[in-house]
Structures are given as structure tokens and as C-alpha cells.
Amino acid sequence: MLYRAGRLLLLAMLAGGSAQAAGLRLVTGTDYPPYAGPELPAGGMATELAVTAFGAAGVAVEPVEFLPWKRGYQEVLNGEFDLTFPYVAAPDRNQEMVFSAPLYDLRIWPVFRADRMRSYTGPQSLVGLTLCQPVGYAQPEVLHRILASGALHLVQPASMQLCARQLLAGRVDLLIDSVPLFNTMVMSEWKEGPPPKLGDRPVESNPLFALAALSNPKAPEIVAALNKGIAILFADGRYDAIVRRHMGGGEATETAPEPPR
Template structure:
């Protein structure tokens, strides 16, 4: 508890007086008391098999490092990680798109990155996309732990849209490629990587219009006593990372290696 009180005091000072010089990482208060958690199969953003654990894993680690904090990052299924943050077993998880339900339970960081969400359609489906209503009567794939865009979630809740929820994104790619479901919606980088990895380019097409733009965020449970102060420190570190030019270098390095 003393370590937590020290961390909270330090972070409140950071919020009050702005960014401070980072302390050595091996002496950061509460440096590894709780881990961060993320998931796999989300290239180029997160994945155990990616350099530095993925683009956003590196950004999250580096942003915390800018304010002298270090947290280990664990990889596990998305739903287990999210539930573990809610239960207090992990400090936070990423990357997540803001939804009304999540905002009730979680604090959201400033955007790590803003990306276009695209609609990936089965080449065997007659579906086209111009507006969310075009999903009415269709079947969409979103893995366990993934949220549908708000409009599609409303259609699904009203029974106007069917949802399939396999264990992971590669399963969604296979289901769309085979024509079992009509579409999935995901950011352009992850979608392109997943389709290329599955060698499904001949069976999946991308709608000509993007679905939306969405921010990717780090999230912390609102029930964590020091969540607001930790989030303020993280946002300060993220601003430093972006202002100093390192952010663009990280983007170029990871995205140039992506399919």
C-alpha cells in the first residue's frame, strides 16, 4: 500500500505541474506490481510474434517510459484480458475503441492512433456497403472480445443483424472468405494483414467507402484507485513521445514491415 500511495502522490504532482523528468525505469514506483495486457492476431498493432510486441505495444511502453514508469505486457485472449482489468488483476489493456458500454467501466487514454475502419466483404456475397443500414438482414463476424460499431450493435440487439463470434480474427477471415458470413469491420491495417496472412485476397473484397474513423486507446478500470492519475501520466508521456518525433519513427518502422 505504501508503494501505491507513493505512486499516486508522484502522479498527482505530474498532473499539477506538467511532465517531469523520467526516473530510472528500474526504480519507478509500482513499476511491475500490476502488468498490462493485450492480445494476439492484431497485426501490426499487437502480437507476441511481432517486433517489440507490435506497433501499439511499443508506443504504450515508450509513453510510460517517458514519465519514468515501466510495466510488463502480457498476451492473452482479449476477453480474458479485459475481464482481468475489470477484476483488478491487470493494470490496463489496449488497444480498444471507445464504446458506450466500455466507457461505463473504463477510463480511456488519449488516442494512441486514429485509423479508418473498413468493411471487408465476402466475394461470394451480394452485399455492398454505403451505410450501416446495408447490414440489415446480413451476418457479420466479430471475434469474442471485439465490439461491433455502435450502429451495428443496435441492429444486432434488435434482431436485424446476426453476429458470429469465433475465438479470433483469423477465424472471421476464413468465415468471410468461405461465404459463411457476409462481412467483418476492422481497421485497415489489421484487416489487410489478416487477409494477406490467410491468403484470402481472392475471396474477400473491401467496400469502396470506409465505415468510420476510430481511435485506438489504452484503457484502465475506473475501480482502480489511482486510475485517473496513472492515465494522466500516460497521456503526458504520449504527448512527449509525439512531440519529440519518436512516435513517427515507430509508425514508419512498424508499418513499413506490415503486409
Template sequence: MYETDGEDCAMIFAVRHIFYTAVILASFAAAMPVNVPANAHDLRTEMRLVTGDAFPPFADRAYDGGGIVTEVVRRSFDAMGYQNVSVIWRSWLKGFEMTVEGRVDGTFPYAQTPSRKKLVLFSEPITNLSAYGWFARKHEKYDDNIDLLGKSLCLPLGHGELGHTGKLLASGQAKRVSPPDMKTCFKLLAAGRVDSVVSPVPEALNAMSEAGLSPDDFDHIGQSLSNMPLYFVVGVNHPLAQRIIKDFNAGLATLRESGELEKILSQARY
């Protein structure tokens, strides 16, 4: 134990004052929220996307570049300076689920439906796609979409109920059958277990080939069931959803203005 004079006491008081002030300020700083810049996770360094397979010519591993929409998506982000855009392949149902949950940065190509608009943000349209009602020649021929009233329509899991198809199913005027993929739909159609398959022409022809079926055994109604735009989408809960969509749209506009978009899309007939 020792004694101090007045000057020492003043110094000790000053040091204590500084110490307690620092502690209080540190406590306030710890309690205050930290503002992290929106670009703290730089997507331009790495972006992870997902799409489904066997949807020619738009998304298909058998095509150069993974299909024409896969190529458009890559080129759009390239145009905006993204350096590493990786695309993984999953079932359509699983890929959309991963996108909604934010486990990937986006997916494609998708058409708009009321239910999807609640879950994902949509880009500007990339291209348009028509789907038709297919029938097996040996069973029953359909001349008009009205002939599908009361029929069973095959539409694989993960495929949206678009246009007139959606109206038929929503009103109960047709019944949906949903196997895992389109080739199974055509196997069911050939066996007479469904009345019609809803599919765009390229996807239908590809499915017939995969199922070992002849295109000569099938035909489709001349009038389309739907003619819908296809989009790139991002889950609404993704922390950078708005930025990703904005960048994609800007890149897509660059491709359109340069003529590159038309060049890519014209590689296939659909």
C-alpha cells in the same frame, strides 16, 4: 502483604494514571483509520499491463516491440520515469476482464463504447483506426454499407461494436457471429457461413494469412463502417486509476511534442 506510606501511594496512583491513559490512547489509535499515501505502492517500480495478439500493426507478438501501440504505451510510461513496465499477452476478452477486475494496471488498444465507459477510464487518443465490411468475391459482392442490412457480420469475441456496425447490430438490422479470433471469421466467410467480416485492413490481411487464404479471394466495401480513436484504458475500480491515466497522458503528450509519436506510428500503414 505490606503497607505503604503516603508518598508511595501517590506514586502508585500516578503510575496507574499514566498506564490507563496510555491504554485509552492506544485503543483510540487502533480504532482510527490509517491514511496510506496514494503512492504507497509505487507503480514506477513495477507496472503490469496486458494486451491481445494478432491485431497488427497495433498489438502483435510477431512485430518488433509487440506492435506500434505497444511501443507507444511503453515509451509513454518511460517518459514519465516508469522503470519496469511488463506486458503480458492474453485473449482480448480475458485481458479486458483482467483490467476491469484490477488484476493488471491497464490494457490497450481499445475504442470507446458506452458499455466500456462504465468499466474503464480512457486515456487521450493514441491513433485512429478504420474498419470495413469484407466479403468473399465468390459469394456476394457489396458496394455500400447499406448492402449489409439483414446480413450476418463476423466480429470476434472481445471486439467492440463500433460506428455503423454498432448501429446495425443494436437495431437488429444485422446479426453478429463471434468466433474466438479473426482468422476464424475469414474461414467462415470463405465457406459462406457468414455474409461479411468487420475488420481493419491490416488485421484482415493478417487473418487471411494465418487462415491460409488468399487476399485475392476477398474485398471490402470502400466506405468504412467505423473510424474510431484507439486508447489506453485502466479499470475504474483500480485504486490508482486516475494517476495512471494522468501519467500516461503526460507521457503521450511528451512523445507527441518531440515528434517521437509520429515516428513510431508511421512505421506501419493502416
């Protein structure tokens, strides 16, 4: 895979500490509050964590770019960007990306129309429903079997906003969402009638990672620099400060990962 001359200088910086090299090119997505989005403070929590961590590790970065999730991910594979975030683990990603240490651990919850509320006791309690998850979102691992069997039907529009609208219109029964995304994007679509509701227990815990392409020979060094920076942020208190600033009280339902070692 071809890299521009500036990219070669960047990799030399990572290998040898050159202060003259161009910065790393980072890309993230849109419409994922409070984690990523151009309209969010500092580009979202994951964006601020990544940029601050690289700075703490002494690695320069260029201004973060925001692209549709599928396009940004593919451009990392193509070598146009060095790193993307935040992503959960998925089988296809494991085969083509190098994963950082977890940036953040979030719990994802079932979200129901008020008139279709069910007690969530595990995947089988969702049999017969229609789940909406946008293109580019990984399906929860715990639901893979019933999705593959067709016992849980999957609809995939372009965005979570469209999923929220389909849920409120009664065209789907269920979303899988984090509490902050439910409180912002889903509830912003509710205008009248009974509001959508969170289930009574989470579906699973999903660590969020940064990803560099396996085809990039410097991916291990890039990821190691990020991990080093995250560890520094844990140690000096900046990690907690960034999370609290973005979560707005939602941190009670989610947890920070263990610091990288």
C-alpha cells in the same frame, strides 16, 4: 479490491515519484497486427507506444503480458493489471474503465467475399447479411441499431482468423476490419479463388485507447502519466517514427490522433 504490497509501492511512486517502486503491470491481447501481439516487433505498435510513453513520462513498467482479450480486460478490472490496450469505446467499457487520450485513430472497413460484394453506403446497405466479429471486439457504433433489430446477423467466434476462414468458406458474408488487419490476418487465410475485398468506403473511424479500471483509485494518475508520455512522443517525433515502423505504408488509410493536451 485488494492489491499486493508491490502494487501499493507502485501507486506511491505515481503519487510521490518513488524510484524504488515496482513497475506498472500492462496487459494486451493477441492476434491483432500491427497493433498488438507477442510475435510482433516490440509487441506491436500500441504496445511500443504505451511502453515508450510511460518511459518518457518517467514511469517504470514491467514486461507487457499478452493474454486473450476477454481475460486481460477482466484481470484489469480484478486489479491484477494496471492498464490494458488498445480498445475502442463501448457503452460497457465506459461504465467501468478510465480512458486514456487516443493512442491511434484507425478506420474500419467492410470486408466482403468477392461474390457477395456490395457498395457500402451506410448501415442499411448491410441489411440481410451475416457479420462475423470475434468475441471481445466491440461492434461499430454505427451498426448498433441494425444489429439490435436483427437486420444484420452477428456471429462471434474466438478469433479474427476464424472469422476470415468463415468468410472465405461462405459461412458469413462480412467482416469489419482495419486495412492492416485485412492485409495480414485476413489475406493470410486466402489460398484460392477470388480474394476477399474491402468495401468502397470505411464504416467509421475508431480511436484506440488504453484503459484503467475505475475501481483502481490510482487510475486517473496512471492514465495521466500515459497521456503525458504520448504528448512527449508527439513533440519529439518518436510517435510518428513508431507508427511508420509498424504500419508499413498503411498509414495512408489511417490517421494519428491529436496529441494529448
